[in-house]
Amino acid sequence: MTQTIENNRVRTKTIQVSEIFGPTIQGEGALIGKPTVFVRTGGCDYRCAWCDSLYAVLPEHKAEWASMDTRQVFAEIQRLSNNTPILVTLSGGNPAIQPLEELIDLGHQHGYTFAIETQGSVAQPWFSSLDYLTLSPKPPSSKQVTRWERLDRSILYATTNKYDREIQICLKIVIFNEEDYAYARSVAERYPALPMYLQAGNHTPPQQAQEIDISGILDRMDWLIQRTIADRWYEATVLPQLHTLLWGNKRGV
Amino acid sequence: MTQTIENNRVRTKTIQVSEIFGPTIQGEGALIGKPTVFVRTGGCDYRCAWCDSLYAVLPEHKAEWASMDTRQVFAEIQRLSNNTPILVTLSGGNPAIQPLEELIDLGHQHGYTFAIETQGSVAQPWFSSLDYLTLSPKPPSSKQVTRWERLDRSILYATTNKYDREIQICLKIVIFNEEDYAYARSVAERYPALPMYLQAGNHTPPQQAQEIDISGILDRMDWLIQRTIADRWYEATVLPQLHTLLWGNKRGV
Numbered sequence A, B: 001m002t003q004t005i006e007n008n009r010v011r012t013k014t015i016q017v018s019e020i021f022g023p024t025i026q027g028e029g030a031l032i033g034k035p036t037v038f039v040r041t042g043g044c045d046y047r048c049a050w051c052d053s054l055y056a057v058l059p060e061h062k063a064e065w066a067s068m069d070t071r072q073v074f075a076e077i078q079r080l081s082n083n084t085p086i087l088v089t090l091s092g093g094n095p096a097i098q099p100l101e102e103l104i105d106l107g108h109q110h111g112y113t114f115a116i117e118t119q120g121s122v123a124q125p126w127f128s129s130l131d132y133l134t135l136s137p138k139p140p141s142s143k144q145v146t147r148w149e150r151l152d153r154s155i156l157y158a159t160t161n162k163y164d165r166e167i168q169i170c171l172k173i174v175i176f177n178e179e180d181y182a183y184a185r186s187v188a189e190r191y192p193a194l195p196m197y198l199q200a201g202n203h204t205p206p207q208q209a210q211e212i213d214i215s216g217i218l219d220r221m222d223w224l225i226q227r228t229i230a231d232r233w234y235e236a237t238v239l240p241q242l243h244t245l246l247w248g249n250k251r252g253v
């Protein structure tokens, strides 16, 4: 059902889109501070306890999502970026459950680059087309279960890059407590070659809190820095969510 | 006068040290979030209007600095890092006016890596020994004059790396206003191959302000992001000073 004939025209694959916005800066992880356009897809196979984008996860928000084909999505990216090549960040929900290969190919033809952020629960052969793959397996506080073999396969797909471009793969783990920290260490042990980004969680996500607790978030970040350093885990990188510090829980910035 | 015989022992070169502290995370630039030990040297050939570390610049603070030889400095780095190799960040003042080559060589022998942050006003052949070189030429608001030929030479020295290790060079410019922004663009035009990091300035540096103005700093950061994006300068990276957000103007963290 991925290709249908309609009005004598071959339609490209349909992508569930929660929002397309930017350019703004990437607020977290390896590409922190880089100008980017976000494509947030709709739908997720996870239900993290502290999800900060439930509007892109829960089926009851489906009416707010748009079904767009590759060309429509790319036209919007071009419009927002003023037709100037930029980094496109594919996030969600879980963007790995969407047919994004065509979009990446089309964007590359126009000089755009692509990063994806996914939990690694769905491995796609087209990860090989990406420029950046951030895998963020979810720690115990999320109440989700990590399927390690799928994480393995995600990395395997990504490293068989079909382009002559270098793909950068990294891990990012959101940490709320000691148990999450131990989980992060075990992930790093499993994949010692991959750069690891640790991120203090936002315990006041939208839809679950009235107001964002910036000083509480900074305190957790401080704890995470001290914890990592006390452990002599000097290979890790500890970062906040910049957009949360700058703009709180506001969407579309 | 760099090698003197004293008590039958060859002394290594003397380094003026304002402070050695850490491990903490690097709060800015390309290595943001990375655990590091800072060696802040004493003395600077500049007098930036908004300098946030005058205690490591002005001769009247000289009594607070320590004259240490390479071995003493490295012993302190090892003590702080618990003898575990870590990134060492050489900052100042202007660390480029100190004899740091021996320290870098000694550290490398023990698995430590070295980053330097300098304005590029003094080019040293030993830049070739570094792992990371951040050049932060100072914009008009600093009231300093950029000596372009010295910046050129700094890059030249760094790119003739004497080790088999890759050196990463980047530019970082602190921006307070429109004129500074234009300066940053001109620097990027001169060195198009180098990654450019833009940083919103702290208009409430220690010694010049009673209290740090976090919301003012975040507003300037927001302005800088919008300015960069409106200009479609998508290759730049815009970052705050994390340590300022986390710990204000506090020293030694």
Ligand code: SF4
Pocket (backbone or CB within 6 Å): A044, A045, A046, A047, A048, A050, A051, A052, A053, A054, A057, A092, A093, A094, A119, A138
């Ligand atoms: S994987 Fe991400 S989008 Fe999905 S529920 Fe968890 S936090 Fe939300």
Ligand code: SF4
Pocket (backbone or CB within 6 Å): B044, B045, B046, B047, B048, B050, B051, B052, B053, B054, B057, B092, B093, B094, B119, B138
């Ligand atoms: S170059 Fe750096 S240390 Fe020297 S005066 Fe300027 S801001 Fe201060």
